[in-house]
Amino acid sequence: MKQIIRTLSWEKDKLEIIDQTRLPENEEYIKLCTVEDVFEAIRTLKIRGAPAIGIAAAYGILLAAKKAKIKDKKNFFEILEKSSQYMNSCRPTAYNLFYAVKRLNDIALKNSHLLVKEIIRRMELECQKIFNEDIQSSISIARYGNTLIKSGMRILTHCNAGALATSGIGTALAPVYLAARKHKRIEVFVDETRPVLQGARLTMWELKKANIKCTLICDNMAGFLMQQKRIDMVITGADRIASNGDTANKIGTYSIAVLAKFHRIPFYIAAPLSSFDFSKPSGDRIPVEQRDRKEITCIKGVSIAPENINVYNPSFDITPGRLITGFITEKGIFACEEIHMLAKTEQY
């Protein structure tokens, strides 16, 4: 299975990304040349999706190291430290960001005896490794997830956890792509995912591009579909998973998990190990980003509510592990009680 969409690519000291704020109308690619460019692209959701954020952050650190005027090795590590802090402050929830920034720091420290130029070369190789591992993870997730999908199934997904969220074929959508390739007859129901509409704008775009039968619904329609027995399975991605399986994902995921439980529909999270934060015993320790009120009160610059009103806009919610049927990872499918065992897995 080859990469479906050129979500991000590293070309001659520039990170090229598809600008996801311009989709689905415009398939526009932009070049990020500095760590500030990467920071701004992540913050403004030009690039989003936990694995893609991680990869972009890694290249952001690399760009900081490459573009800085470095006096000596001490100065290099100061710059690395500063740019890492900066990058880590970009968005608080997706664990992949911190994971990738840490990997870049670890590789630099591990090679601190080498010349700065050589350290940077190793960092670039590490970025490439993170990028390639993510492709491989999505293929493994596809294979494990595909075992759960029977022909005729109608799958609900929320937000975008497809090719646009990774360097590969996605997390939640990866099994869908593989099942379709294996000629299983499937249909995907896509929550539009307010406020930023990643489902309507991004998931519908990439599923349509891949010729997969898909139907757009508003977030508040999923329960009614379940009541009518028109959903067989739910798969979403994750931004951060705690040791006990509590999962931060796009706002609305928790409600779907409760609805799935009520209707006895299996609810799966698909995510690579780079989204697992084993330092957090439970979900209440995961920071939830609050975003600008305008995401709710304006859609594409058009106001949809009265002015000067109170708005609550959490970008994520936390789904308790006990509501999750299983976690589809590159190492297999796990129940939430088994997650702590994954902590021992060699990650890199």
Added chain:
Amino acid sequence: MKQIIRTLSWEKDKLEIIDQTRLPENEEYIKLCTVEDVFEAIRTLKIRGAPAIGIAAAYGILLAAKKAKIKDKKNFFEILEKSSQYMNSCRPTAYNLFYAVKRLNDIALKNSHLLVKEIIRRMELECQKIFNEDIQSSISIARYGNTLIKSGMRILTHCNAGALATSGIGTALAPVYLAARKHKRIEVFVDETRPVLQGARLTMWELKKANIKCTLICDNMAGFLMQQKRIDMVITGADRIASNGDTANKIGTYSIAVLAKFHRIPFYIAAPLSSFDFSKPSGDRIPVEQRDRKEITCIKGVSIAPENINVYNPSFDITPGRLITGFITEKGIFACEEIHMLAKTEQY
């Protein structure tokens, strides 16, 4: 408690309504001069909310009778029959429409021995009666509902069941207005209510106008608020209630009812008896309107999804009576098992 907003008013053979498709930006009043005007205004959601639809439909029938060139009494009853069928085909779910059209027909039949001119005069009085009863119902609903509201409560509502949905002060919002008037400290969380955004556009507008503390959320955020114990009670309106308490209301209501059950939060329906359809033993007999796909793919004329995609757009869902803590009506608060008793109540 006086009427807060001039949602509809009958003036010199014209029904004047506030155009709800223009809110919150423009407080614009339009005059409906024919039954076709009324039909179009209901169909395009210029006027909406079950009780308001009923009142408008009654005046629509009156306009048909008043504006027609009537040859004789037989012809009058033919016109009445035709315009009633026409009006009943306007929107399928809100029971108040059929209820009001039937009342106008019943009054005409009851007075069929009189001159046509006199029958029409009785019909006009009946319209006035329906209008005034709705004001009184909303006041009674306010009084009964207010007994459930304690100071400090945070109330979630969905769609708009306020003054804009009735000739009075609303259904779901009526108790809120009375509680606020009695200086109870309350906060209302308002689901934006995709696709047509009645919560964001209408409920926020009227609550703000009434100086009631309110916070706008996307529909998919209600569950997360409940998880955080930030919702004490849910009140919504209803479009049609079956004998067993199954309730058709704006799409998304069912999901909130399931979430409320899961979190053990009381979930109330506030509705006048004119929304109860005792001919339907259960909710599966209530027709659910499917509306234009563009309601989902476009917001205020701006496209938010790829072109030529599948869309599912049910305008209502059915909440089983067993998920509903109580029905706040003008006759008191009832459990779903008690609803059949209301069938015996003199309605008009």
